[in-house]
Amino acid sequence: MRIFKKQKQKYNSLAQDIRMYKIPLKRAEEIIKPFKDKWIYVKLISNIYSKYNDDTSQSGMYSKFKVRNIYFNDSSILIYGFEDSDRLFLSKSNLVQTECSNELDEVKLIYQEKDIFIEIYIKMYLPNMERRLHEIEDSKNHLIITEGKTDWKHLKNALFQLKAEGKFKQLDIDFFEYENEVQMGNDVLKRICSYQSLFENEKLKIFIFDSDDKKINEEHQGHDYINHGNNVYSLVLPIPKHREATPLISIENYYQDCEIKTEDANQRRLYLAHEFDLTTGKHSILENVYTPLVKDKMENNHIIDNKVFKINDKIVYKKDIFNNEKKENIALSKNRFATYILDRISPFDTISVQSFELVFDIIASIFNDYYHQDKKHDVGEEISPGIYLEKHDNHFEVLSIHGSCSKKVALKIKEATHVSYAMKLSNDKRSVLLSLQFQNEEIECPIQISQKFLGFLHKKAQNKFNRIELHICDEDKNYISHKEIMNDDLCVVLIKGIFNELNN
Structure with a gap:
């Protein structure tokens, strides 16, 4: 109808x-x-x-x-x-x-x-993890990437509040904002950090780890931050003074204990491990409140945000908590706590962010390093005029194509969201002619054939993570843009075509 x-x-x-x-x-x-x-x-x-x-x-x-x-x-x-x-x-x-x-x-x-x-x-819409992680690679601004889905909320709120006080106004930086669609954790964050450092980044990528992993703490020991190269940095959350006795911290420990215990409108809150008896799981002050999650060698400041139960029956051992059918979970989740703070929901809007100055002092130092570093960097071995091959320890290779053109064309290349390309052999079979089209503009890059270049093409056809990057300057040699090119299946087809022609 x-x-x-x-x-x-x-x-x-x-x-x-x-x-x-x-x-x-x-x-x-x-x-x-x-x-x-x-x-x-x-x-x-x-x-x-x-x-x-x-x-x-x-x-x-x-x-x-x-x-x-x-x-x-x-x-x-x-x-x-x-x-x-x-x-x-x-x-x-x-x-x-x-x-x-x-x-x-x-x-x-x-x-x-x-x-x-x-x-x-x-x-x-909730995008998949692959699409979200591409945001890190394609970020147009300086970016902070954190270990957990709550960390960026606390840091974003703290930076906003500190800027309102006139502090850290020079820090023009975004946060990689994610929820359950990205399963991060310190292992994943470390892998992403290592991967991003392989390739050139025009803007800063700063990876922040919680201070609750001894191995990562040891790697950063004695350093405010680590420069991994290519504008990729990492740091571990520095220890605020009120946590020096318990240095294995998560980001919630930047607040005072009394602030961590702030209740929402439904009387839910976060709990700390030291509030509970290790044998019975009973809360030391609150009547009929238990958790089975406390255990030996757990840090006193460990945050408990789940399985804190209101139980009216008498509990003698922690195992009895699981068997009780009338238990009611009264804990506030870390994510809800962070959201309350970010959204400035009362009474969470009065929680102090002064301890976070420690983090942003380090980030300010990273910005200073970024702006004063020598922008000339090792781009690898020149294997053809303007073409450089850089090898990394993990056996990946990056082919960097450096060229210059008018500023008008260079800006078109920078703004282009799609690049069309083609490859063919020169008539004398001594060069590969790579042509690139951007918004009705075309550039051609001749690359001399050598064993090293052919070796790279072979690796590229086997694994797309061997990358080809284009770096463009204007006529005055001002650096305008860089972008990865030829990272789809067509590249493999064209490379195989080049090898077929060379073998004929």
């Missing part, structure tokens, strides 16, 4: 989606506004009404991106992503219906222009 009519519709007069309910436009704006800094899925379905019969043709498209900014004015709705191509502009005068889901995580807008009706679905 066709729901669209040819004439202009009365607002919210169309049949609604079975999963949703109709809402005023202002309410839709209120729901969309918190989508800022979130990933969204946008689906557009075009329904074209025919003047000559009752048929409606339909087409659709969709996109997924992270929202940078959302603007509303009297005439328009504007949603911008972090890439130039990620945007959605809507004229309010053409909207005829707005709906939302029961969970308030999706909004549907119906847009009419003459005989065309467009259904626009905007839904919060």
Whole structure:
């Protein structure tokens, strides 16, 4: 049954989606506004009404991106992503219906222009881990990457508060913000740190580890931070004065014990290991409160954010806690605690962030090192004019292509989101001619054939993590941009074609 009519519709007069309910436009704006800094899925379905019969043709498209900014004015709705191509502009005068889901995580807008009706679905979306980790690699600004999903929330709030006090205003830096879609931990964070240090980074990538892993602590012992090269740095959370007696800390220990114990509106809070008896798991002060999680050799300041139970029955041994069917979990999760702080929810908005100055003092030192370092760096062995081959300890190789062009073209290359490329042998079979196309601009790079270059091509065909990077300067030799190129399956096809031609 066709729901669209040819004439202009009365607002919210169309049949609604079975999963949703109709809402005023202002309410839709209120729901969309918190989508800022979130990933969204946008689906557009075009329904074209025919003047000559009752048929409606339909087409659709969709996109997924992270929202940078959302603007509303009297005439328009504007949603911008972090890439130039990620945007959605809507004229309010053409909207005829707005709906939302029961969970308030999706909004549907119906847009009419003459005989065309467009259904626009905007839904919060949880990207997979691979897509999220690409954000680290492709970051356009200095970036802090933390060990846990709560760490960045505490640090982001602390930096905001400290900047409001006039401190650390020079630190223009973003945080890698993630939730359950990325399973980080110190081992994963260390691997990502090592991987990022293999390749050139225009901006800082700073990896911050909790101070609760002895092996990582030993690696950083005696150093405020480690410079891994290529603008990649790491540090361990420095120990605030009030934790010097218990130096194995997580980020929550930057707050005082009384602040850690702050209760939310439901009387839930975090607990510390020293509050409980090791044998019975009973809380030392609170009546009928137990946890089975305390154990020997656990740090006194260890945070317990789960399995703290209210039990009215008498408990003699910790094992009895598990067997009790009437237990009620009264703990506040670390993630909820961090979210309360980041969102400035009372009474968590009064918790002090002064201890975090220790962290940002170190980050300020890293910025100082970044701005005063010699920007000339070892780019490997020159195997052809402007072409360098750099080998790393883990057997990966990076082929760096350095070139210059007009500033106008260099900026086009920097802004390009897609690079087309082709490879072929020169007529004398002494060089490989690599051509690259960016936004209607084309550059050609001749690379002399040598055993080292052929060896790299062979490795590249076997493993895409052997990278090809393009570095562009303008006519005045000012460094403009760098980007990885040729990291898809087409590269393997072209390389095999080069080898086939050489063998013929």
